[in-house]
Amino acid sequence: MNNILLDNLPLLILNQLVSVFYLITTFLYGADFFRDRQFAQKYKQPFLALTVFTHVVYLGLLTSIEGYKINYSTVNLMTMVGLTLTITYLFIEFTTKSDKTGFFIISFAAGAQLISSILTTQISTVGHPFTGIGIGVHLIAAIFGFSAIAIAGLYSILYLLLFRQIEQNRFELLFQRLPNLEVLEKLTMHAVAFGFLFLSITLFAGMIEQKAYSETINLLEPKLVTLIIIWLLYGTGIFVKPIIGWDIKHMAYLFIFLFVFVTILIVLMTFFSPTFHGLTF
Amino acid sequence: MNIISVGVNHKTAPIEIRERISLSEVQNKEFITGLISSGLAHEAMVISTCNRTELYVVPAMHEVSCEYLKEYLISFKDARKDVRPEHFFSRFYCGTARHIFEVASAIDSLVLGEGQILGQVKNAYRIAAEAQCAGILITRLCHTAFSVAKKVKTKTKIMEGAVSVSYAAVELAQKIFSNLSMKKVLLVGAGETGELAAKHMFQKNARNIVITNRTLSKAETLAEELGTNKVLPFESFKEHLHEFDIIITAVSTKEYVLSEADMHQSMIKRRLKPVIILDLGLPRNVDPDIGKLQNMFLKDIDALKHIIDKNLEKRSLELPKVQAIIDEELVGFGQWINTLKVRPTIVDLQSKFIEIKEKELERYRYKVSEEELQRMEHLTDRILKKILHHPIKMLKAPTDTTDSMPSRVDLVRNVFDLEEPNQSH
Numbered sequence: 081m082n083n084i085l086l087d088n089l090p091l092l093i094l095n096q097l098v099s100v101f102y103l104i105t106t107f108l109y110g111a112d113f114f115r116d117r118q119f120a121q122k123y124k125q126p127f128l129a130l131t132v133f134t135h136v137v138y139l140g141l142l143t144s145i146e147g148y149k150i151n152y153s154t155v156n157l158m159t160m161v162g163l164t165l166t167i168t169y170l171f172i173e174f175t176t177k178s179d180k181t182g183f184f185i186i187s188f189a190a191g192a193q194l195i196s197s198i199l200t201t202q203i204s205t206v207g208h209p210f211t212g213i214g215i216g217v218h219l220i221a222a223i224f225g226f227s228a229i230a231i232a233g234l235y236s237i238l239y240l241l242l243f244r245q246i247e248q249n250r251f252e253l254l255f256q257r258l259p260n261l262e263v264l265e266k267l268t269m270h271a272v273a274f275g276f277l278f279l280s281i282t283l284f285a286g287m288i289e290q291k292a293y294s295e296t297i298n299l300l301e302p303k304l305v306t307l308i309i310i311w312l313l314y315g316t317g318i319f320v321k322p323i324i325g326w327d328i329k330h331m332a333y334l335f336i337f338l339f340v341f342v343t344i345l346i347v348l349m350t351f352f353s354p355t356f357h358g359l360t361f
Numbered sequence: 362m363n364i365i366s367v368g369v370n371h372k373t374a375p376i377e378i379r380e381r382i383s384l385s386e387v388q389n390k391e392f393i394t395g396l397i398s399s400g401l402a403h404e405a406m407v408i409s410t411c412n413r414t415e416l417y418v419v420p421a422m423h424e425v426s427c428e429y430l431k432e433y434l435i436s437f438k439d440a441r442k443d444v445r446p447e448h449f450f451s452r453f454y455c456g457t458a459r460h461i462f463e464v465a466s467a468i469d470s471l472v473l474g475e476g477q478i479l480g481q482v483k484n485a486y487r488i489a490a491e492a493q494c495a496g497i498l499i500t501r502l503c504h505t506a507f508s509v510a511k512k513v514k515t516k517t518k519i520m521e522g523a524v525s526v527s528y529a530a531v532e533l534a535q536k537i538f539s540n541l542s543m544k545k546v547l548l549v550g551a552g553e554t555g556e557l558a559a560k561h562m563f564q565k566n567a568r569n570i571v572i573t574n575r576t577l578s579k580a581e582t583l584a585e586e587l588g589t590n591k592v593l594p595f596e597s598f599k600e601h602l603h604e605f606d607i608i609i610t611a612v613s614t615k616e617y618v619l620s621e622a623d624m625h626q627s628m629i630k631r632r633l634k635p636v637i638i639l640d641l642g643l644p645r646n647v648d649p650d651i652g653k654l655q656n657m658f659l660k661d662i663d664a665l666k667h668i669i670d671k672n673l674e675k676r677s678l679e680l681p682k683v684q685a686i687i688d689e690e691l692v693g694f695g696q697w698i699n700t701l702k703v704r705p706t707i708v709d710l711q712s713k714f715i716e717i718k719e720k721e722l723e724r725y726r727y728k729v730s731e732e733e734l735q736r737m738e739h740l741t742d743r744i745l746k747k748i749l750h751h752p753i754k755m756l757k758a759p760t761d762t763t764d765s766m767p768s769r770v771d772l773v774r775n776v777f778d779l780e781e782p783n784q785s786h
Contacts, residue, residue: 246536249664251671255536261635262539327633327656 088145092200094138095159099197101131102162102190109183113257124182125173132170135163135193157223157346158196164227165189168274172231172267178259181267184234214289221281226342228275229310233339235268236332243329265328268335269318276314283311306345313338364498366457367430367449368408368415371471374448381440382448384409386488392437393494401425401433404496406489406503408464410481412471415464417457419498427451458502458694462687465506466513467520474519474676479510501697509690516686519679522672527558529665529672530639531565534607537637537658541567547605548572549598549619550612551579554641556586558609563587571605573598575612599623603630608638610646621650628654639665696759703756706770709779710752714745752777 105127111120139159169185172178238258245255258264317331369382384392384407393405396418404419416430431446438444452460463469465482486503489495495503514520523529531541538544546567548559551574559570573593574580580592593601602608602623610618619638628636637658640647645661652659718741726734752773773779 242536246533246658249660249667251668256671256675260536260539262537266539327635329656 091138091141094134094141095197095200098131098135098138098159099190099193101127101134102166102186102193105131106183106187106190109186113180113183114253125179128166128170128173128182128186132163132166135159135166139163155196155199158192158199160220160223161226161230161346162189162191162193162196164223165192165230168224168227168231168271172270176259176263176267178263178267180257180259181235181238181264184238185231188230188234214285214292218282218285218289221278221285225275225278225282226346228271228278229314229335229339229342232268232271232275232335235264235271236335236339239264239268239328239332240336268328268332269321272314272317272335276311276318279307279311279314283307310338310342363454364404364417364419364457364502365427365430365454366415366417366452366460367427367434368413369444369448370413370415370450370469372469373450374444378444378448379412379414381443382414382434382438383411384414384438388437389485389488390492392434393489394492395437396433397492397494404489404499405494406485406499408461408482408485410478413464415460417461417499417502419496427453454698455691455695458505459687459691461502461506462509462690465510466683466687467510468513468680468683472524473673474521474679475524476520479507482506482510497701498698502694505690505694509687512686512690513683517679517682519676519683522668522675524669524672524676525557526641526662526665526669527554527561529668530558530609530641530660531561532668533639533658533660533665534562534637535565537635538606541565541607542569544569544606545604546570546607546609547593547598547602548583549608549610549646550574550642551576551583552611552613555609555611556583558611558639558641559583559587562607562609563589567607571601602627606634606636608636609641610638611641612646613642614646615644617646617648619647619651621648621654624651624654624657628657641665692759699759700757703770706773706779707753707756710749710773710777713777713779714749718742718745 105124108120108124108127111117112124142156165185166189169182169189173182238254239261242254242258242261242264244250245252246261259267313334317334321328321331369379371379374382389407389409393407396402396405400421402418402425403421404417406417408415408417414434416434418425418430420426427449428446431449431451435441435444435446450460460469461482465479467474467476467478470478482503486495486499489499523532534541534544541562544567546559546562546569548555548570551572555572559572562570568589569591570584570587570589571591571593572580572584572587572589573595574583575595577592577594580595584590584592599619602619603626608619612618624636624638633656635656635658637660638647638651640659640661643662647659647661649659649661651657718738722734722738722741725737729737756769756773
């Protein structure tokens with residue numbers, strides 16, 4: 081299969097434009113957080129909305145070529161991670177009215193999109209399209225699940241940094257700009273709850289799809305085992321606090337570990353395994 | 362027409378001098394009324410607070426200089442023994458305007474960005490206006506100062522962040538807990554410091570405030586004042602420590618009122634939910650080892666001073682923005698002052714042309730119908746307006762050099778043959 085993007089110049093330009101928009105939005109959120117610039121405060125939200133809109137248009141046009149089916153490839157996976165992270169953050173910003181953590185989330189999304197754009201010009205094929213609602217739900221839920229894991233990890237890092245600053249009487253930039261510890265805790269726990277929900281959907285949809293293909297589920301498959309462990313840890317994370325009163329500081333360490341672990345896993349999977357679970361779509 | 366200011370403030374004189382020269386509201390009124398009634402000044406106003414006593418005067422005669430006003434105030438206060446003219450600052454014209462703009466926007470205050478000074482300037486203007494000592498110049502000066510202060514407050518962060526220990530304590534609590542109305546606060550000690558901290562907490566929506574004090578009646582009085590009506594006997598408050606998210610201690614004692622063992626038990630009971638202890642006592646009221654407990658934030662006065670220092674540092678970074686606003690307003694004020702200088706010429710010019718118009722129309726009053734006369738009047742008004750537009754615009758235009766304004770005025774007066782202006786205020 082030829083590279084759709086390399087054969088379609090307007091789409092390629094749009095792909096690069098999305099990356100540029102991500103970089104501008106990251107810059108604006110950074111300028112607001114670190115330098116308190118008024119122009120950044122004014123334009124960061126419109127640019128975030130523009131970035132999401134452009135990204136959705138880009139993905140719409142990209143998938144329209146294949147009958148609105150998403151392909152499994154590093155390029156697409158990374159761009160989807162970027163989009164879901166940003167959408168999740170957008171949702172958080174509008175619901176909590178807290179716009180001071182954007183730099184940390186969007187810079188991560190920008191990184192994912194940038195990798196996607198760079199790889200677009202280097203990889204000759206963009207993967208095989210998925211068919212069926214089940215596999216679509218499985219993939220989308222997995223990507224949203226990862227976004228939630230990433231957000232929980234990033235907020236946990238911010239929580240610990242702010243905790244340290246208060247503990248050590250270093251009332252610096254993070255103390256002045258970040259939301260309070262309780263809000264960061266809530267954001268983390270909400271992200272964890274969403275992550276758990278999406279991971280559950282991922283597992284459930286995956287199992288249904290595998291049955292539909294009349295394939296036996298290999299419970300010892302490393303990717304499946306890893307996913308179940310992560311799912312269990314997240315589930316424990318949600319229930320451990322109200323049940324045994326484990327404090328958020330320890331949980332933050334767990335979420336950071338899971339975030340790093342899952343990120344490494346995804347990078348390894350996307351770079352060294354052309355397909356998921358040994359299935360050919 | 363000039364406006365001058367002289368005064369004593371925290372930058373020019375120590376507190377003993379400032380106290381000696383300060384004016385009460387009654388004295389203030391008496392002083393400015395005296396200046397006006399004796400014919401020394403056209404307008405006068407005094408700002409007198411604990412940190413400054415400053416006169417703003419539009420002199421009525423050349424003899425009323427800065428030195429004269431300093432001596433006049435010293436004599437008025439009968440303070441010649443303690444206060445000398447060297448304790449005063451002096452400002453003229455735009456310097457005066459800049460100074461009052463800086464005062465109103467709180468960048469000249471002892472604590473940068475403090476919130477009380479604007480009210481004090483407004484009060485000084487009210488006194489001057491009531492005593493009929495504030496004319497066109499002081500009124501415009503004060504209203505511009507109020508507008509500068511408003512802009513500074515909304516467009517900069519000069520007033521953001523706590524700059525007192527009790528407020529810093531609340532700011533810190535808000536950095537840990539999102540909603541103080543949902544948190545239970547224990548105040549140990551009903552003295553002045555504790556009361557201030559409790560009031561700040563109350564202002565930030567903390568409603569569940571419980572007070573304990575060695576003298577129970579004092580705790581009850583404060584609880585009643587705050588409207589919480591919740592007190593705990595001092596002997597038994599430790600049994601309830603686990604119920605509180607925020608504990609403020611401000612008692613005068615040589616022994617710790619909270620020990621590590623007390624708080625350790627309390628943390629177990631509350632399943633390690635975060636607690637903040639604000640130790641505002643001197644000597645400290647709380648065992649420092651408590652700070653080592655998990656999820657425990659123990660902060661004493663020194664720690665809170667770090668917050669104050671950071672906030673003051675942050676405020677000082679806003680100074681260039683404030684100065685830019687002041688500069689902008691100063692240009693506008695200077696231009697307005699210039700229009701004051703040309704106002705007599707504009708009035709004379711308009712009067713002259715209206716006189717000509719009326720004379721000419723009078724000649725036709727009985728030669729044309731009433732309706733035609735009205736039309737002619739309307740027409741001449743429009744012609745006059747167009748003829749006068751450019752000379753008036755030229756007179757009002759900002760000047761680049763100090764001497765171009767008189768030359769413009771002379772030019773217009775000569776060209777239109779206007780009589781010499783009246784020099785009165």
